[in-house]
Amino acid sequence: MPTLAERCRGIELLVLDVDGVLSAGGIWQGAIEGQMPAPLEGKEFHVRDGLGLRIWREAGKDAVIISGRDSIVVHRRATEVGIREVLQGVGDKGKAAFVGDDIIDAPALRLSGLGVAVADACTEAILAAHHVTHRPGGRGAVREVIELILRCQGKWPSI
Numbered sequence: 001m002p003t004l005a006e007r008c009r010g011i012e013l014l015v016l017d018v019d020g021v022l023s024a025g026g027i028w029q030g031a032i033e034g035q036m037p038a039p040l041e042g043k044e045f046h047v048r049d050g051l052g053l054r055i056w057r058e059a060g061k062d063a064v065i066i067s068g069r070d071s072i073v074v075h076r077r078a079t080e081v082g083i084r085e086v087l088q089g090v091g092d093k094g095k096a097a098f099v100g101d102d103i104i105d106a107p108a109l110r111l112s113g114l115g116v117a118v119a120d121a122c123t124e125a126i127l128a129a130h131h132v133t134h135r136p137g138g139r140g141a142v143r144e145v146i147e148l149i150l151r152c153q154g155k156w157p158s159i
């Protein structure tokens with residue numbers, strides 16, 4: 001079994017779930033009277049995940065988000081932090097770190113080069129993962145993963 005550091009060394013691509021990973025999982029919904037059916041929808045993202053993703057990109061690495069739910073808020077956040085959105089399949093699984101939180105993430109966690117469950121992930125995700133973060137989803141877990149990988153590769157910026 002490869003160690004955590006060994007798994008981190010080869011990672012070039014970060015694959016992120018949105019709800020429960022980049023956000024804490026909350027989905028705010030509102031509606032304006034007379035404007036049915038389009039509800040107003042919002043999610044809260046963490047500022048340190050945003051900076052972490054910019055550092056990740058500056059290290060020459062790629063990041064994508066897998067979103068099951070189509071959301072304008074997610075499109076906007078992806079553009080802001082310079083990441084792409086994909087709906088399925090990532091090619092070179094060995095070079096990918098996948099971060100997830102729920103039961104549907106378990107296969108991807110198992111198959112990726114580095115499978116990471118956030119601290120408040122469900123039991124199935126935690127059991128499938130190679131590593132569990134200290135921080136919960138939407139509260140800097142993604143930043144923690146980026147820092148872990150880049151430190152293992154000697155690429156975390158020194159200030």
Ligand SMILES: [Mg+2]
Pocket residue numbers: 017018019020021100101102
């Ligand atoms: Mg999720």
